[in-house]
Amino acid sequence: MKSLKSLLYLALGITCLLAFVLVDVHALSKVIKAKPLKVVQRQVAQLTYKKCEALGDPHMLSFDSKRFDFMGLGDYILAQSNDDEFIVHIRTSKWAAASVNSNVAVKLGSKVFEYDVNADVFYIDGVQAPLAVGETKKIGSGSVNRVNAQTAIATASNGAKLTMSWYRNQAWQAQLGSVGYISVVVDAPQPLSFTSGLCLNVNESKKTATGILHNHLQRKLTRTVKLKKETPKRKEAAKKVCKKAGLNEKKHPVAWNACVKDTIQSGEKIGAQIGKTIKKVQSAEKKELKKTIKKKGKKAIKKVKSIIKQEENKTKKLKKAAKKAFKKARKVKAKCARKAFKKVKKMAKRVRKSEKKVRKEKRLLRKIQRKLKKGSFRKGGKSSSKKGGKKRRTPKCVRKLRRYQRKAKRAIKKAKKAFKATKSGSKSSRRRARKAKRAARRAIRKLKKQAKKVYKHLKKVIKKAKKNNKSKRVKFLKKFLKRVKKIAQFKRSKSEKKIDRMARRVFRQARRLARRAKKATEKAKIFKSKKSQKKAKEANKKAKKAFKKIKKQ
Numbered sequence: 001m002k003s004l005k006s007l008l009y010l011a012l013g014i015t016c017l018l019a020f021v022l023v024d025v026h027a028l029s030k031v032i033k034a035k036p037l038k039v040v041q042r043q044v045a046q047l048t049y050k051k052c053e054a055l056g057d058p059h060m061l062s063f064d065s066k067r068f069d070f071m072g073l074g075d076y077i078l079a080q081s082n083d084d085e086f087i088v089h090i091r092t093s094k095w096a097a098a099s100v101n102s103n104v105a106v107k108l109g110s111k112v113f114e115y116d117v118n119a120d121v122f123y124i125d126g127v128q129a130p131l132a133v134g135e136t137k138k139i140g141s142g143s144v145n146r147v148n149a150q151t152a153i154a155t156a157s158n159g160a161k162l163t164m165s166w167y168r169n170q171a172w173q174a175q176l177g178s179v180g181y182i183s184v185v186v187d188a189p190q191p192l193s194f195t196s197g198l199c200l201n202v203n204e205s206k207k208t209a210t211g212i213l214h215n216h217l218q219r220k221l222t223r224t225v226k227l228k229k230e231t232p233k234r235k236e237a238a239k240k241v242c243k244k245a246g247l248n249e250k251k252h253p254v255a256w257n258a259c260v261k262d263t264i265q266s267g268e269k270i271g272a273q274i275g276k277t278i279k280k281v282q283s284a285e286k287k288e289l290k291k292t293i294k295k296k297g298k299k300a301i302k303k304v305k306s307i308i309k310q311e312e313n314k315t316k317k318l319k320k321a322a323k324k325a326f327k328k329a330r331k332v333k334a335k336c337a338r339k340a341f342k343k344v345k346k347m348a349k350r351v352r353k354s355e356k357k358v359r360k361e362k363r364l365l366r367k368i369q370r371k372l373k374k375g376s377f378r379k380g381g382k383s384s385s386k387k388g389g390k391k392r393r394t395p396k397c398v399r400k401l402r403r404y405q406r407k408a409k410r411a412i413k414k415a416k417k418a419f420k421a422t423k424s425g426s427k428s429s430r431r432r433a434r435k436a437k438r439a440a441r442r443a444i445r446k447l448k449k450q451a452k453k454v455y456k457h458l459k460k461v462i463k464k465a466k467k468n469n470k471s472k473r474v475k476f477l478k479k480f481l482k483r484v485k486k487i488a489q490f491k492r493s494k495s496e497k498k499i500d501r502m503a504r505r506v507f508r509q510a511r512r513l514a515r516r517a518k519k520a521t522e523k524a525k526i527f528k529s530k531k532s533q534k535k536a537k538e539a540n541k542k543a544k545k546a547f548k549k550i551k552k553q
Contacts (some may be wrong), residue, residue, distance in 0.1 A: 013072075034235060035240065036553055041343060047189050047297060047368065048189070048190040049190065049289060049293075050189065051186070051425040053054040053183075053184070053186070054078060054090060054101055055183045055184070055254065055281065056100070056278060057099060057181070057262060057265065058071075058100065060198060060202075061254075063188075063194070063199050066201075070099075070198065070202065072092055072099065072205055075090070075091050075092065075209040075216055076089065076094065076209050077089055077092045077197045077204065077207055077209045078184065078186065079198075079199040080194060080195050080196045080197050081160060081194055082193040082195055083158055083194055084107075085142075086188075087212060088104070088106050088107075088197070088211050089104075089107075093118070094178060096176045097265060098265055098266070100181035101183070101184060102116070102179075102181065103116050103213055106162050106438050108139050108140040108141055108143075108443040109157060110153065111124065112124070112140075113137075114126075115182065117168060117178075117179060117181065118180070119470050123214050124137075124139060131146045133146050133148055133149055133164040134146065134147075141156065142155050142156040142157055150165055150166055150167060151163065151166075153281065153288050154237070158189070159184065159189040160187070160192060161285075161288065162185075162186055163284055164182050164281070165280050166181065166283065167180050167273055167275070172270070178212055181274070183274075183278050185283045185285045186282075205373070217239045228264055238261075238262060238264050238268075238271065241259070242259040242271070242275055242498075245275055246276070247276075247279065249257055252275075252278075252279050255275045255282065256467060257273055258278050259271050267279055291343045293372070298371040299364065300369060301372075304361065306405065308360060308362060311357055312358055315351065315354045315355055318347070318350055318354055319351055322350075325342050325343060325344050326503055395458070397453075397454045398484065400450070401451060401484065404450050404451075408443040408447045411436070411439045411440040411443040411444075412443075412444075414439070414440070415439070417436075418459070425469060448487075451484055451487040455484045455485060462478065462481065478507075510546035512541065513539065514543045516537035519535045520532070520538075521540070524536040
């Protein structure tokens with residue numbers, strides 16, 4: 001009989017569970033299958049771009065924002081995407097002691113577009129083809145647009161872009177060895193990966209570049225080049241030439257550096273001209289990028305908004321399903337109820353997760369909108385006058401100290417607000433004020449300790465830098481040393497000092513009253529008169545009041 005009863009209970013429990021799972025959980029699993037957050041993150045990634053350059057007598061910039069000068073001769077791979085939808089090959093020709101880009105070819109899917117500066121001819125799959133100013137041609141999976149007489153932009157189906165600008169002068173053939181040169185800029189979306197090319201690093205020059213340029217030439221990897229020395233006199237003369245050409249060191253750092261180098265190597269007129277063309281290429285590339293980012297950004301915002309709506313609808317469905325499950329769990333008998341309530345808890349967790357996803361998606365949407373307003377969607381390859389395009393970062397220890405400083409300031413603000421609130425006279429406000437005051441004091445102590453540690457550490461680092469004759473590093477660190485010293489001698493505000501003084505006065509008064517009360521009680525014990533007893537009681541009351549005031553403050 002007992003075994004039969006247990007079997008019946010088991011059957012009942014299983015039926016309850018099955019009914020609950022089939023009706024509610026199965027419906028929810030369908031709702032949660034999609035992963036829209038990843039889609040939103042991809043949309044943001046597609047709007048960030050990395051940059052590669054081959055300017056003048058090739059001044060190269062890799063996708064990792066590393067700068068180097070390349071003086072090879074022949075055909076080379078500049079950039080080759082992982083999906084083979086965007087492949088760029090360049091040909092470098094003789095340019096006095098240096099070399100320049102004379103041919104550029106882009107493979108867009110199945111077809112190839114090429115420009116030869118010496119012949120001043122465009123090629124499509126090795127056959128000569130005209131391309132008028134303002135004309136756009138569909139080539140393979142992408143397109144090519146000739147912006148003006150000296151610039152053309154090729155766009156691939158994977159979002160990569162090639163901007164090239166050229167300049168020609170027939171007299172340069174006999175003087176330098178080439179009729180002209182081509183400056184090239186490659187922009188690619190951040191998630192797009194590249195397998196080979198000089199855009200990755202210099203070692204990629206060893207790879208063979210065949211099958212794209214219509215008349216392949218073998219490359220020379222090793223080349224003994226004797227460049228002119230960049231003496232201070234030559235540099236000053238070159239800078240004057242670049243200023244006359246209308247270049248600015250701060251506004252156009254890359255064009256400025258190229259102009260200075262090329263005037264020393266190739267002469268005044270040629271150097272200035274190279275600087276101007278680099279400026280043109282960069283301005284054309286920036287305009288084109290802004291347009292594409294705006295278009296992509298608008299599409300991304302629409303997509304993200306639709307995803308957010310879908311997610312919000314899903315959360316509503318989840319909430320409804322959770323409510324239904326909760327009602328069912330209440331109706332079910334005791335043994336089934338426990339299992340049912342466990343399922344309800346799981347469903348509640350799912351609801352919270354979906355709500356979190358919606359919040360994240362909304363944050364990403366705001367990020368896209370902000371970045372579209374600023375137009376700052378580039379990662380890596382920032383043009384700057386310094387080598388590698390990197391700015392000097394503040395030391396880690398100083399950054400940590402700044403965090404402590406912010407915390408201390410917040411704590412002081414909280415304490416001030418809390419003391420203002422004590423005017424209402426409630427006990428809770430006084431407690432908060434006391435807690436806030438203690439927290440502020442702790443934060444200040446921590447800040448001072450950290451500042452002292454950082455000060456000692458920076459002194460050691462400066463000593464090492466002085467030994468190694470790193471004068472720039474020493475100057476850079478000394479600025480932080482002064483700031484850290486100020487923080488170590490952290491002074492509190494006048495209002496805080498006043499509060500402390502008031503507290504000390506009240507505490508002293510309370511102590512005096514306590515002493516008087518003690519003396520009065522001793523006298524009352526000795527004399528046992530009514531007057532002495534009254535005085536003792538009054539003194540004790542005053543002392544108690546004083547100590548209560550201290551507690552309130």
